[in-house]
Amino acid sequence: MPTFEGVAETVAERVTPEADERERLAAAAATLTDRAKAALADHDVDGDVLQVGSTARGTWLAGDRDIDLFVRFPTDYDRADLERIGLAIGHTVLPDGHEEYAEHPYVTGEYEGFDVDLVPCYAVERATDIRSAVDRTPFHTEYLTERLDDTDRTDIRLFKRFLKGIGVYGSDLRTRGFSGYLAELLVLEYGGFEPLLAAAADWHPPLTLDPEDHGVTTFDDPLTVIDPTDPERNVAAVLSAANLARLQHYARDLLADPREGVFDPADRPPLDSDEIAAKLDSRETTAVALVFDTPDIVDDQLYPQLRKSLSGIEAGLESHGFDTVRNATFADDERAVFLFEVTTATTPAVERHAGPPVGVREHAEGFFETYATDEAVYGPFIQGDRYVVERPREITTAEAFLDSDRLFEVGLGARIETALDAGYELRWDEDIASLADRFGVELTEYVDPEP
Amino acid sequence: MPTFEGVAETVAERVTPEADERERLAAAAATLTDRAKAALADHDVDGDVLQVGSTARGTWLAGDRDIDLFVRFPTDYDRADLERIGLAIGHTVLPDGHEEYAEHPYVTGEYEGFDVDLVPCYAVERATDIRSAVDRTPFHTEYLTERLDDTDRTDIRLFKRFLKGIGVYGSDLRTRGFSGYLAELLVLEYGGFEPLLAAAADWHPPLTLDPEDHGVTTFDDPLTVIDPTDPERNVAAVLSAANLARLQHYARDLLADPREGVFDPADRPPLDSDEIAAKLDSRETTAVALVFDTPDIVDDQLYPQLRKSLSGIEAGLESHGFDTVRNATFADDERAVFLFEVTTATTPAVERHAGPPVGVREHAEGFFETYATDEAVYGPFIQGDRYVVERPREITTAEAFLDSDRLFEVGLGARIETALDAGYELRWDEDIASLADRFGVELTEYVDPEP
Numbered sequence: 001m002p003t004f005e006g007v008a009e010t011v012a013e014r015v016t017p018e019a020d021e022r023e024r025l026a027a028a029a030a031t032l033t034d035r036a037k038a039a040l041a042d043h044d045v046d047g048d049v050l051q052v053g054s055t056a057r058g059t060w061l062a063g064d065r066d067i068d069l070f071v072r073f074p075t076d077y078d079r080a081d082l083e084r085i086g087l088a089i090g091h092t093v094l095p096d097g098h099e100e101y102a103e104h105p106y107v108t109g110e111y112e113g114f115d116v117d118l119v120p121c122y123a124v125e126r127a128t129d130i131r132s133a134v135d136r137t138p139f140h141t142e143y144l145t146e147r148l149d150d151t152d153r154t155d156i157r158l159f160k161r162f163l164k165g166i167g168v169y170g171s172d173l174r175t176r177g178f179s180g181y182l183a184e185l186l187v188l189e190y191g192g193f194e195p196l197l198a199a200a201a202d203w204h205p206p207l208t209l210d211p212e213d214h215g216v217t218t219f220d221d222p223l224t225v226i227d228p229t230d231p232e233r234n235v236a237a238v239l240s241a242a243n244l245a246r247l248q249h250y251a252r253d254l255l256a257d258p259r260e261g262v263f264d265p266a267d268r269p270p271l272d273s274d275e276i277a278a279k280l281d282s283r284e285t286t287a288v289a290l291v292f293d294t295p296d297i298v299d300d301q302l303y304p305q306l307r308k309s310l311s312g313i314e315a316g317l318e319s320h321g322f323d324t325v326r327n328a329t330f331a332d333d334e335r336a337v338f339l340f341e342v343t344t345a346t347t348p349a350v351e352r353h354a355g356p357p358v359g360v361r362e363h364a365e366g367f368f369e370t371y372a373t374d375e376a377v378y379g380p381f382i383q384g385d386r387y388v389v390e391r392p393r394e395i396t397t398a399e400a401f402l403d404s405d406r407l408f409e410v411g412l413g414a415r416i417e418t419a420l421d422a423g424y425e426l427r428w429d430e431d432i433a434s435l436a437d438r439f440g441v442e443l444t445e446y447v448d449p450e451p
Numbered sequence: 452m453p454t455f456e457g458v459a460e461t462v463a464e465r466v467t468p469e470a471d472e473r474e475r476l477a478a479a480a481a482t483l484t485d486r487a488k489a490a491l492a493d494h495d496v497d498g499d500v501l502q503v504g505s506t507a508r509g510t511w512l513a514g515d516r517d518i519d520l521f522v523r524f525p526t527d528y529d530r531a532d533l534e535r536i537g538l539a540i541g542h543t544v545l546p547d548g549h550e551e552y553a554e555h556p557y558v559t560g561e562y563e564g565f566d567v568d569l570v571p572c573y574a575v576e577r578a579t580d581i582r583s584a585v586d587r588t589p590f591h592t593e594y595l596t597e598r599l600d601d602t603d604r605t606d607i608r609l610f611k612r613f614l615k616g617i618g619v620y621g622s623d624l625r626t627r628g629f630s631g632y633l634a635e636l637l638v639l640e641y642g643g644f645e646p647l648l649a650a651a652a653d654w655h656p657p658l659t660l661d662p663e664d665h666g667v668t669t670f671d672d673p674l675t676v677i678d679p680t681d682p683e684r685n686v687a688a689v690l691s692a693a694n695l696a697r698l699q700h701y702a703r704d705l706l707a708d709p710r711e712g713v714f715d716p717a718d719r720p721p722l723d724s725d726e727i728a729a730k731l732d733s734r735e736t737t738a739v740a741l742v743f744d745t746p747d748i749v750d751d752q753l754y755p756q757l758r759k760s761l762s763g764i765e766a767g768l769e770s771h772g773f774d775t776v777r778n779a780t781f782a783d784d785e786r787a788v789f790l791f792e793v794t795t796a797t798t799p800a801v802e803r804h805a806g807p808p809v810g811v812r813e814h815a816e817g818f819f820e821t822y823a824t825d826e827a828v829y830g831p832f833i834q835g836d837r838y839v840v841e842r843p844r845e846i847t848t849a850e851a852f853l854d855s856d857r858l859f860e861v862g863l864g865a866r867i868e869t870a871l872d873a874g875y876e877l878r879w880d881e882d883i884a885s886l887a888d889r890f891g892v893e894l895t896e897y898v899d900p901e902p
Contacts, residue, residue, distance in 0.1 A: 205810045205836060222836060241836040245809035249833065252816065284800035284847060325799055325841070344795040348776055349735035358696035359656045365703065368902075381900035382700065385656060385673065385692040390776070396735060449832035 004194060004258040008158055011263050015157045017062040025055055028112045029067050032093055036071055036118065039089040047073045047123060052141040054180050057148060059156045061164075067116045069093075070138055072123035079104075079131075086120020093118050103132050127229035139229040140181050147188060155193035156184050158263075162193075165263040166250045168243040174303040176240040178247070185211060185225055185235060197251040205244055249451045270440030271447065277433035279447035285325050285341035286398060289432045292424035294336040295415035305413025306331060310338055312411035313402075320395045320406075321347035330442040336419070337439060339432065339446065347396050350378060355387035402426055455645060455709040459609055462714050466608045468513040476506055479563050480518050483544055487522055487569065490540040498524045498574060503592040505631050508599060510607045512615075518567045520544075521589055523574035530555075530582075537571020544569050554583050578680035590680040591632050598639060606644035607635050609714075613644075616714040617701045619694040625754040627691040629698070636662060636676055636686060648702040656695055700902045721891030722898065728884035730898035736776050736792035737849060740883045743875035745787040746866035756864025757782060761789055763862035764853075771846045771857075772798035781893040787870070788890060790883065790897065798847050801829060806838035853877055 017025070029051050036049040053068035054060040071089055073082045083105055090097060090107025094116055097109025106119040122131050127139040148156070163169035163178050171179035178186075189211055190196035208215070208224040215226035219234040222241040227233040254262050271279070280287050290313075295302065310329045317324060322342040329338050355367035364387060371380050371389045378390035395401045403426060408417065427435070436443055468476070480502050487500040504519035505511035522540055524533045534556055541548060541558025545567055548560025557570040573582050578590040599607070614620035614629050622630035629637075640662055641647035659666070659675040666677035670685045673692040678684040705713050722730070731738050741764070746753065757780045765775050773793040780789050806818035815838060822831050822840045829841035846852045854877060859868065878886070887894055 202812055203810055205808070242833045245833045245836050245838075248809050249815075249819070252812075282800060283841075284797070321794065325801065325803055341799070343772065343799055344797075346735070346795075348792070348794055349733060350776065352776055357656070358699050359654055361653055361703075364700075368700070378898075379900050380902060382693045382696045382902050385696050387902075390734075447829075449830050451831060451833050451838075 002258050002260075004255065007254075007258040007260055008193065011161060011260060012154050012158055015061045015161045016154065017060065021062065024112070025065075025067065025114065028114050029055065029069070032067065032069055032111060032116060032118075035093045036069055036089060039092040040071065042092075043085050043089065045073060045077075045085060047071060050138050050141070052137045054160075054184075056141050057144050057184070058153050059144075059148070059160070059180070059184060061157055061160060065114045067111070067114045068137075069116065069118050070134070071118065071120045072138065073120060075122050075124060075131075077122075082120050082122065089120070090118040103134060106134075127227070128232070130230075136227075136230065136233075140227075143228050144181075144184050144188070148184070151192070152187060155196075156187045158193040159183050159187050159196060161263045162197075162250070162254070163247070165261075165265055166246055167265060168246050171238045173238065173300040175243075176238050177243045178239060179235070182225060182235045182239070185209075185228070189225075194255075197255055200248055200251040201255060203244075203248060205241070246451060266450070268441075268444060268448075270436065270444040272440075273433040273436035276436050276440075276443045276447055277430040280432060281430055283325070283341065285343065286345040287339070287341045287429050287432055288398060288402060289340075289427045289435065290338040290402065290420070290424050291427060291435065292336055292419050293422065294331045294334055295419045297415055301415070302331065302336075305416045306336065306338075309410075309412045309416040313338055313407065314340065316406065316410035317342060317398065317401060320398075320401050321351060321393065322398045322401070326446075328442070328446050330439055332438060335438060336416075337435065337442075342398050345398055347393060349393055349396055350390040351393050353389050353391050354383075355380065355389065357385045358382060358387060359385060399426065453709050453711075455706065458705075458709040458711055459644065462612060462711055463605050463609055466512045466612045467605065468511065472513065475563070476516075476518065476565065479565050480506065480520070483518065483520055483562060483567060483569075486544045487520055487540060490543040491522065493543075494536050494540065496524060496528075496536060498522060501589050501592070503588045505611075507592050508595050508635070509604050510595075510599070510611070510631070510635060512608055512611060516565045518562070518565045519588075520567065520569050521585070522569065522571045523589065524571060526573050526575060526582075528573075533571050533573065540571070541569040554585060557585075578678070579683070587678075587681065591678075594679050595632070595635050595639070599635070602643070603638060606647075607638045609644040610634050610638050610647060612714045613648075613701070613705070614698070616712075616716055617697055618716060619697050622689045624689065624751040626694075627689055628694045629690060630686070633676060633686045633690070636660075636679070640676075645706075648706055651699050651702040652706060654695075654699060656692070697902060717901070719892075719895060719899075721887065721895040723891075724884040724887035727887050727891075727894050727898055728881040731883060732881055734776070734792065736794065737796040738790070738792045738880050738883055739849060739853060740791075740878045740886065741789040741853065741871070741875050742878060742886070743787055743870050744873065745782045745785055746870045748866055752866070753782065753787075756867045757787065757789075760861075760863045760867040764789055764858065765791065767857065767861035768793060768849065768852060771849075771852050772802060772844065773849045773852070777897075779893070779897050781890055783889060786889060787867075788886065788893075793849050796849050798844060800844055800847055801841040802844050804840050804842050805834075806831065806840065808836045809833065809838060810836060850877065 033049045033051060040047050050070045050072060052070050053066060055067055071086055087099060087105055087107055094107055094109030094111065097107040099105050100108050106117055108117050110116065119134055121134045124130055124135050127136050130136050160169060160180065160183050163183060168177035170177045186196055187193060189209055190199050205222040210226040212228040214231040216231045221234055221237055222244045223236040223239055225235040227235050250262060306329045310327055314324050314327055317340060322344065325341040325343060327340045331337065356363035358364045367387050368380050371377050376392050380387040380389050395406060401407065484500045484502060491498050501521045501523060503521050504517060506518055522537055538550060538556055538558055545558055545560030545562060548558040550556050551559050557568055559568050561567065570585055572585045575581055575586050578587050581587050611620060611631065611634050614634060619628035621628045637647055638644060640660055641650050656673040661677040663679040665682040667682045672685055672688055673695045674687040674690055676686040678686050701713060761778055761780045765778055768775060768791060773795065776792040776794060778791045782788065807814035809815045818838050819831050822828050827843050831838040831840050846857060852858065
């Protein structure tokens, strides 16, 4: 059986950039930094240029090709000037680049095979003085650069590759996993990849780490890592409970059974539509997919809205008596899906509605009077200490709920609501499997779920 | 609109025994008392004979024909002698009588049109010294007789008739309502029928009344009335929450809309089987009746066992995924019924089973290991902070549960279990209506329930 050390060594070799890659990256970064400094001077700005991110800290995975340069402006520039001059410098440095918008605009482009971001920000004194989230990034790089040695860098690469392998690397709102900064802080905190895994295997969430012991507030998150550069910020704020649980699960798994496979994203061959149909059929649920056009928004907007809408529709189904066994949402650039399995396609025509205890006079009398003359209800009668009625249900099939305006009474993401309003298709049971051409991976994960 | 006083007066006239009835009852009671005293002397017992119950206290309803005589033995008789001599005296007093058993044996028979019970008991000094429940009865009669005047007696008759009208008179375990003694104590406590109703309309159960202010313990009952003759006893222990709620409901009803009808048991014409079938059908539930032979036990054993079994089967249905809308049980001397309406006749082939949070390592690892190699389950996968699996259900139809040994895995009354084991029939949906010949009243109440 392979040892943990043996596996770690093999993976480390794969993910550590070769000397050639390092040199080319360093050369490219130096050239771009010089260009940016010259452009700053051309614009008479008394600023500086800083390389940030994993390529600045020597913690990138072999083959990653991101160079992040931050152009720092004095704080007496107003925002409009910073953006205008910042973008102008970006276009000077990256003549073929184009503008993107995160919290504020920046220029992104390619240079000698590297993906380059050129981001204007303010040179604030402390991370707590930031004017926008990007101002914080240089502090992160500075903090880590001062503390990392080559062993740390190897262990950080291993941990990042491990997070990628188990599908939880990235603090975007689609993934809700671990950011690179968070990954590096955790390795530093526990003194290496293996001790971090050993600790994570034993974590009892919620838990809080505070490397600089300067936290001033508490967070309602499963994992809190107080930012060493900002006592008011949780670096792990985006991490979902499920992804934290996945880290714990696979930490135990890797320690118990060291192997390289865990470091590689699962690459399961998707089932074909017949196999998916057969699996769904064997569950004897009522399965239904709402299929609609994906709204044209970035993933960081799309996925939160998909999840909110999924929960809203699930709550709507349950409030109408359709209990869900499981559900899922997935999307590509063109089509998006909400998938539900409910325990029954139909409900009774009546639903029980318990009133107040008869002994709570005012409420009880109000309830009784409301229903006593209502011919459509059964009761009021008395069960235990309460009045009870059975009211007619307007909706008695899942289809009647999903294929009606009722769908729009639940909490939906704004752009999802618009998209559904433009039209959607319902596919039932084995017809869902015909989505396999587009969503074979997602449907395979649904009918054969893994941690 | 009739006034409360007017209605009360009319009903009081109906329920107050005429002079002739009083005289005949008094004469009969006197004759029987003399006979019993003579018999005591014949057996050389230094005891006495006491008339108890509502006919002793002058609080019986016109037409009731119960005479209860208690033959009190000195406490130095052992139980066997008391029973032997007590029954012998009973047969002397009531030559055509026969023996019955409550907590201990007594003789019951007819005399000049009256139903007579002749009950041997011990002459204990205080109600707290009793050797069996019947020893307490004379203290109740003594306590009330000392305190009641004619106005009280009229109000007690009104209240008892009211309790009968609304179906909650009787402390037997079928009714779980108000005993005569409890009814009389309540009228005394509130100073009359109308003030009692006004108070009951405002009660916030649970509540405790303690006429002698000597209670020494608390009870977990919706209504507690500490026995004036025994500080450790709740006179209302048998009263169900629903029947207390009914009293409150109809107290408000009668005060708001005084009318004689409330004093008469509802005598609704039962629906015929077609009407019942149509009503059941319109509810679009899955209705099922278990029909079986009524075990040959007294009502005080039968009804608690029926209710326990009903709850047990309901819990069994729900644990297999069949939520009930409503249920009922009823019986006559020959046949007994459990009636359930479930929301669906079938469940999915899988059921969700949530495991421990992944962060609770020992439990989580145990759960994961249990299911990871189980080909029959979906998962384990991670939802939120937990492992989850979907397990196959063995039972996927309500019929498969009800028509199998699974039925006997739930909590059943002992004699009900035996009776079901001897055989039962399942009737579904509209076929249930064919029970209307035997249980028309019960089925009518089911499909058209009232408070």
